[in-house]
Amino acid sequence: MSFFEDSKGESSHATSPEQVAHLRRILDTHANEPSNGKCPICGIRACPDWRYAYDQLAAAGQLMAEPERWLRPTGREGRR
Numbered sequence: 001m002s003f004f005e006d007s008k009g010e011s012s013h014a015t016s017p018e019q020v021a022h023l024r025r026i027l028d029t030h031a032n033e034p035s036n037g038k039c040p041i042c043g044i045r046a047c048p049d050w051r052y053a054y055d056q057l058a059a060a061g062q063l064m065a066e067p068e069r070w071l072r073p074t075g076r077e078g079r080r
């Protein structure tokens with residue numbers, strides 16, 4: 001049972017692939033709805049969950065999609 005003792009001190013700062021996948025899913029789930037610019041779960045714009053996941057991914061250097069997709073303000077649609 002020394003698994004946990006071993007990994008106690010060191011790897012708490014690294015973002016594991018599992019975490020990244022988890023955070024990405026949060027970003028996806030809490031992404032602003034294009035129609036109203038709000039999170040479909042929380043009902044607000046750039047909800048805390050989304051911000052948290054975005055922050056963590058950014059800190060880990062793991063942003064893999066263009067931030068514009070999420071950060072882009074809605075209200076004026078450029079294309080028809």
Ligand SMILES: [Zn+2]
Binds near residue numbers: 030047048049
């Ligand atoms: Zn949300």
